[in-house]
Amino acid sequence: MVVSFAAHHVLFLVWFLPATFSLSFFFFKAESISNVSCNERDKQALLTLKRGLTDHERVLSSWSDHKDCCIWDGVLCDEKIGRVSELHLNNSKLSGEISGSLLQLEHLNYLDLSGNDFNCTPIPTFLGSMFSLAYLNLTSANFCGLIPHQLGNLSSLRYLSLGSNSDLYVDNLRWMSGLSAIQHLDLSYSDLHREVDWLQIMSKFPSLSELYLYYCQLDSLNPSLGFVNFTSLRVLHLSENHFNHEIPNWFSNLSTSLLKLFMYGNSLKGNIPPSIFNLEKLEFLDLGINSLNGPIPSSVGNLSCIRALYLDQNQLNGTIPKSLGLLSKLETLFVGKNSFTGTVDEGHFRKLSKLKKLYMSEAPLFFNVNSNWVPPFQLDYASMSSIKIGPNFPSWLQSQKSLSFLDMSMSGISGKAPGWFGNWISNITFINLSNNRIECDVSDIFLSSTVKVLNIANNTFYGPISTFLCQKKIRKNKLEVLDVSNNLLSGELSHCWKYWQSLIHLNLGSNNLVGGIPYSMGALVNLQSLRLQNNSIWGDIPSSLKKCLNLRLIDMGDNHLSVIPLWIGEITNLIVLRLRSSEFKGYIPQQICQLSSLRVLDLANNSLSGSIPNCLKNISAMALPESYDISFSYLSSFMYSYANVSYAENVQLVPKGNELEYKENLKFVRLIDLSSNNLSGSIPVEISDLFELRFLNLSRNHLMGKIPEKIGSMKELESIDFSRNHLSGKIPPSMSNLTFLGLLDLSYNNLSGRIPSSTQLQSFDSVWYIGNPQLCGDPLPKNCTIEDQSLNRSPIGSVEDDSKNSSFYIGMGAGFSTGFWAICGALYFNRTWRHAYFGFANEIKDWIYVTTMIKMNLLEKLRACLNK
Numbered sequence: 001m002v003v004s005f006a007a008h009h010v011l012f013l014v015w016f017l018p019a020t021f022s023l024s025f026f027f028f029k030a031e032s033i034s035n036v037s038c039n040e041r042d043k044q045a046l047l048t049l050k051r052g053l054t055d056h057e058r059v060l061s062s063w064s065d066h067k068d069c070c071i072w073d074g075v076l077c078d079e080k081i082g083r084v085s086e087l088h089l090n091n092s093k094l095s096g097e098i099s100g101s102l103l104q105l106e107h108l109n110y111l112d113l114s115g116n117d118f119n120c121t122p123i124p125t126f127l128g129s130m131f132s133l134a135y136l137n138l139t140s141a142n143f144c145g146l147i148p149h150q151l152g153n154l155s156s157l158r159y160l161s162l163g164s165n166s167d168l169y170v171d172n173l174r175w176m177s178g179l180s181a182i183q184h185l186d187l188s189y190s191d192l193h194r195e196v197d198w199l200q201i202m203s204k205f206p207s208l209s210e211l212y213l214y215y216c217q218l219d220s221l222n223p224s225l226g227f228v229n230f231t232s233l234r235v236l237h238l239s240e241n242h243f244n245h246e247i248p249n250w251f252s253n254l255s256t257s258l259l260k261l262f263m264y265g266n267s268l269k270g271n272i273p274p275s276i277f278n279l280e281k282l283e284f285l286d287l288g289i290n291s292l293n294g295p296i297p298s299s300v301g302n303l304s305c306i307r308a309l310y311l312d313q314n315q316l317n318g319t320i321p322k323s324l325g326l327l328s329k330l331e332t333l334f335v336g337k338n339s340f341t342g343t344v345d346e347g348h349f350r351k352l353s354k355l356k357k358l359y360m361s362e363a364p365l366f367f368n369v370n371s372n373w374v375p376p377f378q379l380d381y382a383s384m385s386s387i388k389i390g391p392n393f394p395s396w397l398q399s400q401k402s403l404s405f406l407d408m409s410m411s412g413i414s415g416k417a418p419g420w421f422g423n424w425i426s427n428i429t430f431i432n433l434s435n436n437r438i439e440c441d442v443s444d445i446f447l448s449s450t451v452k453v454l455n456i457a458n459n460t461f462y463g464p465i466s467t468f469l470c471q472k473k474i475r476k477n478k479l480e481v482l483d484v485s486n487n488l489l490s491g492e493l494s495h496c497w498k499y500w501q502s503l504i505h506l507n508l509g510s511n512n513l514v515g516g517i518p519y520s521m522g523a524l525v526n527l528q529s530l531r532l533q534n535n536s537i538w539g540d541i542p543s544s545l546k547k548c549l550n551l552r553l554i555d556m557g558d559n560h561l562s563v564i565p566l567w568i569g570e571i572t573n574l575i576v577l578r579l580r581s582s583e584f585k586g587y588i589p590q591q592i593c594q595l596s597s598l599r600v601l602d603l604a605n606n607s608l609s610g611s612i613p614n615c616l617k618n619i620s621a622m623a624l625p626e627s628y629d630i631s632f633s634y635l636s637s638f639m640y641s642y643a644n645v646s647y648a649e650n651v652q653l654v655p656k657g658n659e660l661e662y663k664e665n666l667k668f669v670r671l672i673d674l675s676s677n678n679l680s681g682s683i684p685v686e687i688s689d690l691f692e693l694r695f696l697n698l699s700r701n702h703l704m705g706k707i708p709e710k711i712g713s714m715k716e717l718e719s720i721d722f723s724r725n726h727l728s729g730k731i732p733p734s735m736s737n738l739t740f741l742g743l744l745d746l747s748y749n750n751l752s753g754r755i756p757s758s759t760q761l762q763s764f765d766s767v768w769y770i771g772n773p774q775l776c777g778d779p780l781p782k783n784c785t786i787e788d789q790s791l792n793r794s795p796i797g798s799v800e801d802d803s804k805n806s807s808f809y810i811g812m813g814a815g816f817s818t819g820f821w822a823i824c825g826a827l828y829f830n831r832t833w834r835h836a837y838f839g840f841a842n843e844i845k846d847w848i849y850v851t852t853m854i855k856m857n858l859l860e861k862l863r864a865c866l867n868k
């Protein structure tokens with residue numbers, strides 16, 4: 001379960017922005033229908049403006065010479081004087097040039113050009129001469145470059161919104177002092193880091209009420225200032241800057257009228273100062289996604305107006321204070337992903353009757369409430385994963401009638417689910433109760449058309465799957481994700497799949513399912529992943545599945561299936577095909593090469609015979625580098641997102657001899673595993689065109705002939721296992737180019753000659769070369785004769801890699817990962833460093849994938865570390 005908080009915070013932003021202007025717009029619009037007539041000069045100025053603009057959607061079609069300009073769309077006039085006073089041209093898909101003719105509109109006080117596309121041109125400097133402007137909105141209009149100082153001349157300006165443009169910056173902000181009337185200032189997403197005195201400048205505006213400076217690359221809140229007098233401030237939004245210091249003392253007397261304070265996604269350190277709770281009118285406080293530590297001060301109970309409190313994703317510890325339970329207006333409480341200890345009980349929620357959203361996941365807390373507790377709240381969002389709630393089923397849930405999101409995965413709940421459970425969950429949109437030990441007969445579960453995600457993986461759900469799938473009361477379901485893997489479901493897959501056509505992700509793995517794959521599964525045309533692994537399913541894969549053209553992932557490993565169907569080549573979107581250990585016989589069909597998006601081909605441990613198709617280079621996803629966009633859409637194919645929460649596929653693979661589980665990092669894997677079959681013939685030379693392949697395992701077959709000469713051009717390879725075949729000839733010298741190789745097993749073949757020298761090939765243990773009686777040279781104990789030497793020379797200079805790092809590798813004399821671990825292992829797990837580069841890779845086992853993604857960074861780091 002991954003919860004995407006960035007998205008959440010952004011959504012949040014949208015709904016508190018004031019709606020006053022849209023209201024006034026309608027008001028003026030109504031008025032303008034009266035008999036005002038347009039000033040001719042204004043009209044000509046507007047027509048000139050129109051000529052300069054590109055009007056893709058013809059929103060300016062009413063702007064014609066024949067009509068009164070006061071009734072043109074987007075134009076409002078001041079009735080008394082018949083002059084144009086407002087231009088509402090927002091979100092109109094306009095581009096082109098903003099004409100200086102605007103200057104003729106001497107009475108214009110409102111100009112909204114937000115949400116258009118001015119193609120990364122600078123903000124016109126003449127706007128700074130439109131002295132009557134009170135409102136200027138250039139938000140999201142794709143302006144670039146320096147924000148013109150001339151804007152500082154607009155002394156009547158009350159609203160200035162320049163946020164969310166592509167690439168705006170300031171050299172300084174001193175020019176702003178002229179904006180003496182400013183009330184609402186939004187410079188978000190502009191680079192302000194060059195102005196160190198931004199705070200002193202902004203706090204001089206006597207009427208400033210709302211200040212939005214998120215994503216502004218600001219470095220400091222100037223903690224040394226004793227006092228900052230933001231007299232009238234009501235909204236302060238400083239999120240996503242780089243304040244990696246403590247919350248300054250001056251926050252406590254920021255402004256007694258402050259209602260909203262947002263500072264998430266900085267790197268704020270230290271404790272939460274109790275004095276911040278002196279801001280007693282606060283309704284929204286967001287200090288999430290920082291590095292704050294220490295406890296939540298109990299004076300948090302003084303925030304009597306607070307409606308949303310975000311303290312999630314910090315390093316806060318200690319127990320959660322009971323005074324939280326006094327915050328009777330609280331609707332949203334986010335405290336998850338912290339290091340809290342101790343117990344949370346009824347007292348913490350005593351007066352929280354308005355609470356709707358609770359995020360408490362991933363904090364080592366014990367949620368210990370009485371079994372007859374009836375909470376004062378009705379939650380709609382409850383994220384309580386990885387905290388201790390069990391062993392008993394949380395009976396208070398029964399009182400919650402409005403839940404749309406429930407995550408109580410990994411919360412230690414065990415034993416029988418209560419009788420009301422099966423019906424109760426039927427109206428929750430997103431359910432994740434995975435990784436508990438809940439016992440429940442699946443046929444007791446009812447799913448209305450509201451439920452989109454049901455993840456009950458790794459529990460003790462039992463009963464025949466057909467009873468569940470075929471129940472009458474479930475037929476109207478609109479389920480998109482069903483994960484019941486790792487339970488005790490039994491019996492044959494039913495013929496009721498036509499009732500489950502909304503399914504996108506289906507995981508029935510690791511149950512006790514038997515019988516064939518029914519033809520009716522072809523009805524699942526929306527399916528993107530089909531997981532049947534680790535059951536006792538037998539027989540043919542029905543050809544009806546070729547109708548499931550959206551399939552990205554097929555996992556049928558560990559069953560008793562028969563042959564790989566030829567039509568598999570028609571499922572052209574397939575990215576992962578895992579059929580290992582499933583008793584497949586016959587040949588690997590050439591059609592597999594039509595799967596140009598395939599990145600994981602795992603057919604290991606079957607009885608496949610014949611030769612390896614010589615067309616594998618057609619699998620372009622393994623042959624060609626890809627753009628960032630493709631990689632992004634690839635990631636999303638294994639990720640189901642609903643609102644701001646998601647479900648991610650996890651797949652078991654064996655990249656380097658050990659089975660590993662891949663989740664988000666699946667996108668870095670490119671693997672061919674054909675090991676432990678009955679394959680014969682030689683390794684097709686075309687395989688060396690798979691330049692993006694990372695893991696290649698052909699071991700334990702009957703392959704003969706030579707290792708392809710150009711294998712060294714597969715520069716991304718991290719692991720090669722050709723062991724236990726009948727390969728003969730020399731080890732190709734080009735292998736010394738494989739600088740990322742961490743595993744090379746050539747044992748038990750019939751290779752001969754000298755192991756190419758002056759490369760990391762010597763760093764591998766000799767066991768990876770044994771069983772080749774005619775192989776000689778380091779690291780094998782057998783010395784080479786003169787003859788061996790002359791036959792297979794690989795001088796230092798022959799490494800054709802011209803990248804600046806190759807000499808580094810050669811000098812290192814160790815396999816990349818070996819050397820890496822020996823020298824810089826500790827650095828690798830340095831927390832901040834790791835987070836900076838990998839974010840999600842929080843398991844040690846993930847690291848191999850991420851190294852390939854960021855290898856340049858890694859090399860720099862490694863070098864720096866070696867130079868110490």
Ligand SMILES: *[C@@H]1O[C@H](CO)[C@@H](O)[C@H](O)[C@H]1NC(C)=O
Pocket residue numbers: 017018021090091114115137138139140159161184
């Ligand atoms: C400016 O325009 C944006 C986008 O159209 C809008 O969301 C925002 O509320 C406007 N700002 C003000 C102060 O009205």
Ligand SMILES: *[C@@H]1O[C@H](CO)[C@@H](O)[C@H](O)[C@H]1NC(C)=O
Pocket residue numbers: 206229231
């Ligand atoms: C803050 O500034 C306002 C006007 O700018 C002034 O009236 C007030 O006294 C100042 N407050 C303090 C505590 O200095």
Ligand SMILES: *[C@@H]1O[C@H](CO)[C@@H](O)[C@H](O)[C@H]1NC(C)=O
Pocket residue numbers: 227252253275278
């Ligand atoms: C700021 O607040 C602190 C305590 O919160 C108080 O002692 C101090 O007098 C205040 N300063 C001003 C200038 O208001």
Ligand SMILES: *[C@@H]1O[C@H](CO)[C@@H](O)[C@H](O)[C@H]1NC(C)=O
Pocket residue numbers: 298299300301302323
């Ligand atoms: C609120 O603040 C006052 C001091 O200003 C303090 O005495 C009181 O204990 C606080 N209340 C809570 C619930 O912490």
Ligand SMILES: *[C@@H]1O[C@H](CO)[C@@H](O)[C@H](O)[C@H]1NC(C)=O
Pocket residue numbers: 410412435436437458486
């Ligand atoms: C199943 O859930 C338990 C917690 O109840 C967890 O410890 C275990 O790792 C999970 N197993 C799998 C395969 O996810």
Ligand SMILES: *[C@@H]1O[C@H](CO)[C@@H](O)[C@H](O)[C@H]1NC(C)=O
Pocket residue numbers: 607609610678680
């Ligand atoms: C292995 O393949 C050979 C021919 O390629 C065939 O004769 C033999 O029967 C196969 N063995 C098995 C166990 O499939």
Ligand SMILES: *[C@@H]1O[C@H](CO)[C@@H](O)[C@H](O)[C@H]1NC(C)=O
Pocket residue numbers: 726728729750752
């Ligand atoms: C091993 O390779 C040599 C040539 O290097 C060849 O003469 C010999 O027959 C091969 N042995 C086997 C068992 O294939």
